[in-house]
Amino acid sequence: MNNLPNIKRKGRNVHSFLAFLLFVCLSSLPCYIQAQEKKNITLDVKNETVENVFNQLSKQTGYKFFYDQEIVNAAPRISIKARNSSLENILSMITVQTNLYFNKKNNTISVGKQKSQETIKSTRTKTVNGTVTDQNGEPIIGANVLVKGTTNGIITDINGNYSLANLTEDATIQFSYIGYQTTEVKANSKELARIILKEDSELLDEVIVVGYGVQKRSDVTGAISSVTSEKLNSTPSSSLGEMLRGQAAGVQVTMSNAAPGGSSNILIRGRRSLSGGNDPLYIVDGVPMTSIDDINSNDIASLEVLKDASSQSIYGARAANGVILITTKRGQTGKMKISYNTYAASQSIHKNFEFYNGEEWAALRKEAYYNANLSYDETDCFRGLMLDVFKSGEYVDWEKLMISSAWQQKHDILIQSGGDKTKYALGLGYFDQNGMVPNSGFQRLSGRLNIDHKLLKNLTIGTNFLYTKSWKKTADGSFNSFITMPPLAKVYNDDGSLREDVTEAGESHYNPLWNIDYSNNKSQTDRLLINFFVDWKITKDLSYRANGSLNTRTVHSNTYQGTKHTTGRNNNGKATAGTSFSNDYLFENIVNYVKDLNKNHHFDATFMQSVNVIEWKNLGINGTGFANDDLTYNAIGSANEYGTPTWELSDRKLLSFLGRVRYNLFEKYLFTFALRVDGSSVFGKNNKYGYFPSGAFAWRINEESFLKEAKWLPT
Structure with a gap:
């Protein structure tokens, strides 16, 4: 559930x-x-x-x-x-x-x-008609006309005309088209007869992150989707994956665990492996990461998704499932800017079926009993406590008992400031999510500090510092058993204590609250990310960047099944404790060369060399036999018996080289060639290096003289 x-x-x-x-x-x-x-x-x-x-x-x-x-x-x-x-x-x-x-x-x-x-008044409807044109009075074909906050929309015809029906008087209509500023007009406005869209020059020249550099959106040859911070934060969730759902074409997001603090599965271009992983590679401010669940969404300035196969020629073998690039917010020159964002939301169950009530369950049991015995005996059909409940009509609503609405809240503070030489951004966040089931919840504290300092006119240094700490509490794994529990039951004894067997009918109907009450499952995660970089503008056209980072993550996972737990009592209590450590060291040398030969020829090249060391260790211990349940898993040192301790480790090394060349001819013909070479310690002895080439060509046909005036082509 x-x-x-x-x-x-x-x-x-x-x-x-x-x-x-x-x-x-x-x-x-x-x-x-x-x-x-x-x-x-x-x-x-x-x-x-x-x-x-x-x-x-x-x-x-x-x-x-x-x-x-x-x-x-x-x-x-x-x-x-x-x-x-x-x-x-x-x-x-x-x-x-x-x-x-x-x-x-x-x-x-x-x-x-x-x-x-x-x-x-708010549901009184009307129909509106009008025409959408540009600033020159030319009709815009295929402009999007949408009622804000709904799916009621249409596109303009060949003459730029539109018609929308069933509009409420207080509705807002959005008019948008690629390369033009979005316009919003009230449904009762006289301006609807003729809507004039203005060109958005900033959108046409928008710069996006493409991997080891940036590029004008209009010059991109690969398949890239961009998602802004505003769109991400419109969805209340602890998982960035859930925030990304529906925001980028070709990106499929499914929830793997809906418990508080749960994560999501992200697929780009579908599933590629039956037995291996299908998660994309995450790059946060130039640092590769295996998970983004520890990232505060309020710290994100932009998110780009590299969807086509050419992403492998940029990031190598690990990019086989696509790449998600995250850029965090940085300091701004000028007066200090302080922003505070918060929300509170309620969670509730979305059912796809209805539970039977007491009368329905009793009727089905009667029918089953008669079919099995060809006769009916009420005392034999409803044994134990079931007969008392059947006669009193005090049925148990298990769904109401086990699942209830729960609140979650999020608070974020962002401070941005800077002068001519130093700029900084400080972000602090707190997230709290209560579970809809008893004994569950998730809390997270996060802090990020980004600093940019200009040492010399052509030399800049900077750092990105991130620390997050989260706590997660989960209900006992036998929680879902309540789905098939009979409503003819008694959850509590007369003194208010929990009953273990809720029917006492000899059918092992164990109280689902019993194991939850006599168990304790908690985990704690600490992540520290430190990144230093140096940018050196060697000449007007040539620049060098050194990038070094340390990314550590420590997870403590502890569980305890008490002496009265239906499983733990077999061992007089059972405790497990585990700790995993992961360290990721990265150093990169990046050289960029950008040359505008003349107004018709634009050339740039990127060369990169990197060393990446990834270490992972995991230690586990378990014990049984406890005098009492007071200290739960914290008393594992005083257990009577211990299982075999576990110790796992993994050590990987990656040596990589990248070369990429981009050529723009007449602002119409775009060429991109790239080659990534990865040497990995996990590759076979005779194939230590993998080669990932790519080539791309794009034709901006709307820039051709014979189609430059065509309004049906997007810019």
Whole structure:
């Protein structure tokens, strides 16, 4: 069940979406049914659910009720006593007690929420028409026209015309096109008749990170997607992978673990290996990383995804699954800028099925018992505590007991400042996520300091410092057993303590809260990243960069199953403790040469040599037999028996060389050639080096004289 959470912030679940569509379609109709066939209906209910009342009305009238399950479940219980009454009168009584409204069509009655005056006003719809042109009055073909915050949109036709229907009076319409500034206009504005888009020169010349350098977006020959910090932080999550979901074409994100602090799987260009890893290579400020879960999203300035195979010719064998480049925020010249961002969000379960209630479960058990015995004996069918609960009707709602809405919060402070010589950016962050299941949660503290200092006119040094510390607490692994637990059960004893067997029917129905209460599973992660660099502008065209980094990560994982735990009691308590250490050392020499031969010929070359050493060690120990559960895994030193300790290690070395040449001819013909050579200690004895060449050509056809005036071509 941990894989089904939903953050209630901007979106709703599928049921709420259907309810919204129904609400809009019926918004112009009266709240009450205007005409009903006269039917003699007799109804006598007291404190009954709305759904059961609908079922009774369906049986008497033949009408089918269509409604959103969440709306009906949230409606208050009702009491009605009527004899030989019409359907219209009955529905009017329901409306008074529940604020639900009805619409009859053929043999179907649609049910929705009672509309307030504010809702009526906000759902009054209209149709708008207009034309989208550029500053010269020429129509823009294929411009995007979208109702902000929805999927209701259209593109302009060959004459730049558009038409949007079913717009609310308070809607905002977005007009966008590649190379032009996005414009937003209210649905009740007179400006909608003619929208003029202005060219965005900054967008046309936007510079993006492409690996060991930067490049104008218009000059890129590879497949690259860029995601801004604003888009990433629009999704509340501890995982950068989840924030990236839906933000870049060709990037597939799936949640591997929805528990607090859980991570996501990121696939670029699909799955490439059945047994090996499929994760992309992460590069943060020039430093390779195997995971980005420790990165604070508020520190990110931009994120680029290298999606095509040419990324291997830049980053070698480790880039077989694509590359994600992350650039963090840096200092700015001028007055100190302090920004504070925060949010609070609620998490709840998004169900794709309904649990049976007590009555339904009892009915199924009766049927199963009869089919097996060809007779029915109530005391034998419902043994132990089940019979008492069956007679009292005090059923257990396991879903409500085990899963509850949980809050998460995030706080970030960013300080940016600098002068002519020194600039710095300091970011501090705190993230706290409560689990929807008992005994689970995640907290993270992060701090980042980026400094740039100009020693000489042509010499700059800098450092990137990152430290994160996180704590994770997870529920016992047997938590999901509650899904099949019978609702005819008793969770607690009369004194308020937990029952171990919730039915006492001899069927091993162990209390799912029992193992959670008698276990303790915690982990702590510390990451330290230190990066130093030197930039030397040797000549106008030639520059050199030395880049060195240390990336360490330490993970402490501890578990304890108490003396009353259904597994731990077999050993009078069981504890495990493990610590893993990883160290990544990197040093790079990078030379860049940029030469504009004339206005028609632009040339640049990059050469890189690097040494990378990666060390990983893991130590594990376990013990059994404890006097009590007071210290949990912290008492592992006093265990009566110990298992075999484990010690694992890995040592890898990588020597790499890179050469890349880019040539721009007439701002129309773009050529890129690259070769990466990797020598690795994990390669075979007779094949210590791998070669990864690539070549690319791009033709900016819109710059050709015969198509320069064509508006249907994007710039």
